[in-house]
């Protein structure tokens with residue numbers, strides 16, 4: 001799903017408009033729901049990005065897709081940070097898309113605080129599911145996540 005979002009292949013408002021369907025942003029009401037707005041520039045998504053990755057990415061998170069993706073793609077300081085950046089990238093994209101679709105289909109509206117807690121839990125669960133053998137290169141990933149989350 002994150003790959004489809006990255007390639008701008010999801011059925012966001014701007015793509016649906018070409019099929020004759022109007023779709024505004026389900027978070028803020030912006031008339032033109034584009035991928036860049038939905039996942040980066042929207043105040044809702046930007047707050048989720050900031051809450052989730054501010055300490056990991058520092059000041060590199062901006063409402064501009066190009067800047068945020070560039071900072072995600074830069075080599076990380078350590079292998080742990082690289083893995084965490086990819087986990088954050090996938091989990092934030094998935095969670096924002098899932099919340100957008102839930103709202104679109106009449107589901108409960110989740111706050112940025114709650115979605116941030118859910119993302120944190122999903123990343124912790126993902127790290128916990130990785131059963132490392134002793135001296136594995138990613139041993140200590142959870143400790144690093146606690147440091148940056």
Ligand SMILES: [Zn+2]
Nearest residue numbers: 025027028042
């Ligand atoms: Zn919006």
